[in-house]
Amino acid sequence: MEPQAKDHSLITQLRKCHLRATGQRLAIMQSLIESQSHLSAEDIYLRLKQSHPTLSLSTVYKTLQVMSQMGAVITIETGTGSLKFDGNPSPHHHAVCSKCGMVHDVDFMKYPIDMNAKDVLPGFNVQSIKVFFNGVCAECARSATQSEG
Amino acid sequence: MEPQAKDHSLITQLRKCHLRATGQRLAIMQSLIESQSHLSAEDIYLRLKQSHPTLSLSTVYKTLQVMSQMGAVITIETGTGSLKFDGNPSPHHHAVCSKCGMVHDVDFMKYPIDMNAKDVLPGFNVQSIKVFFNGVCAECARSATQSEG
């Protein structure tokens, strides 16, 4: 199989928003989708540095901002200082480890929430709902147990 | 009436965690609770600067971190660059305006979610659940409507 024939649905989506389908934008989205995880701007930058030596961090930031506004990318805040980004388009929640900053997807149907919420506040127009489960991941819990008395 | 007799429940809570009830800590928590809103570290710093001229920003940051770990304060990330903090102890959700960064509380019972969620991930120990309604607030929606064709 070919590596990948450049996600045409993304190109279409970009066009729809009157944005150009540049190699950088496609590459950034690709790396997010391929990673199947949650990367920071710098994570993406470092990953792509290899294949795109001239790519700049600021382009990554700008692209992520644009993608986020387009709705192609979800912004996740882990509280560890930097934002993380998620290219998974299907609705899901996130589990965030407060020790190591790890982010994992959580099945939406496990904890469904009314996505049609319209009356959260008078006049407030809900665009998206994010549910975060904050806690300690298995690995961090393990090391914590070791230091318990 | 006196300004306020220094929140003894907070002092108790601090003691429970083997932390000292310093004037700065009480003042920072006070300003969060009194504001009934969501402030950034700098917001708090500026508010208290008047009554506590020697207070430093780094103390605000350190205190907020400590309070957050104690569970006395909830950390909210608006995506506008800086964190915001919430001193409201009762469970509730948050509506965040993606235009202006405004944060408002949303009644928990309006969109209840299982707070006993234990199986979000294998081995993941949930400590808190945060629900964010992202969208556009009434005021920003108003200005957006004006520029519509």
Add this chain to the structure above:
DNA sequence: GTGCCTGCAAAAAATTTGCAACACG
């Protein structure tokens, strides 16, 4: 009195900006 906290300022980290050259369409 002891040790946790604070305050100061500089460092580190994260994100944004300006502008000329370049590629998409």
Add this chain to the structure above:
DNA sequence: CGTGTTGCAAATTTTTTGCAGGCAC
């Protein structure tokens, strides 16, 4: 070919750190 985008590096913004003195306990 025109204009949206990129890349570079410096600027800005946000948060952290180290250390000496002070205060809570």
